Amino acid sequence: xxxxxxxxxxxxxxxxxxxxxxxxxxxxxxxxxxxxxxxxxxxxxxxxxxxxxxxxxxxxxxxxxxxxxxxxxxxxxxxxxxxxxxxxxxxxxxxxxxxxxxxxxxxxxxxxxxxxxxxxxxxxxxxxxxxxxxxxxxxxxxxxxxxxxxxxxxxxxxxxxxxxxxxxxxxxxxxxxxxxxxxxxxxxxxxxxxx
Numbered sequence: 001x002x003x004x005x006x007x008x009x010x011x012x013x014x015x016x017x018x019x020x021x022x023x024x025x026x027x028x029x030x031x032x033x034x035x036x037x038x039x040x041x042x043x044x045x046x047x048x049x050x051x052x053x054x055x056x057x058x059x060x061x062x063x064x065x066x067x068x069x070x071x072x073x074x075x076x077x078x079x080x081x082x083x084x085x086x087x088x089x090x091x092x093x094x095x096x097x098x099x100x101x102x103x104x105x106x107x108x109x110x111x112x113x114x115x116x117x118x119x120x121x122x123x124x125x126x127x128x129x130x131x132x133x134x135x136x137x138x139x140x141x142x143x144x145x146x147x148x149x150x151x152x153x154x155x156x157x158x159x160x161x162x163x164x165x166x167x168x169x170x171x172x173x174x175x176x177x178x179x180x181x182x183x184x185x186x187x188x189x190x191x192x193x194x195x
Contacts (some may be wrong), residue, residue, distance in 0.1 A: 051093035149184035
């Protein structure tokens with residue numbers, strides 16, 4: 001739909017970008033917005049491909065950006081539509097990449113949690129009455145950890161912070177954070193096995 005340039009017999013082609021923007025803002029005429037966007041779909045798609053590096057994702061982004069335009073053009077005073085649209089497209093792509101990165105990071109943390117905290121699965125008792133006791137023991141084990149280990153374990157597992165966020169929060173060096181988490185896990189495991 002959007003990926004071919006509009007033919008020159010469209011009624012809005014003789015209007016400037018500014019005139020089409022003004023017409024859309026004043027009358028809410030979606031055909032004017034469609035004519036305007038049609039002029040720049042090649043640009044939008046190209047920018048999306050540059051950042052997203054995937055044709056299907058880029059096509060989806062072209063449609064999503066049009067949907068954003070419906071709202072954004074009513075809110076913002078736009079003097080140079082082409083430049084404004086380029087920035088809007090770039091920001092949309094960067095937000096998409098950030099969202100993918102955060103999803104990927106959460107997936108990795110979940111895998112690490114499953115892989116490195118095997119002992120937690122041993123806490124599931126045959127008898128459900130022991131579960132509360134085991135959780136209390138685990139809480140006590142965490143509070144018994146040395147300060148740095150305790151702080152890093154809580155931030156990493158309970159608050160789901162990544163290493164960099166823990167570095168920023170605590171002021172510890174990255175190597176120290178990794179060491180605290182590794183040693184904290186080991187100490188928790190030893191503590192729980194003694195019980």
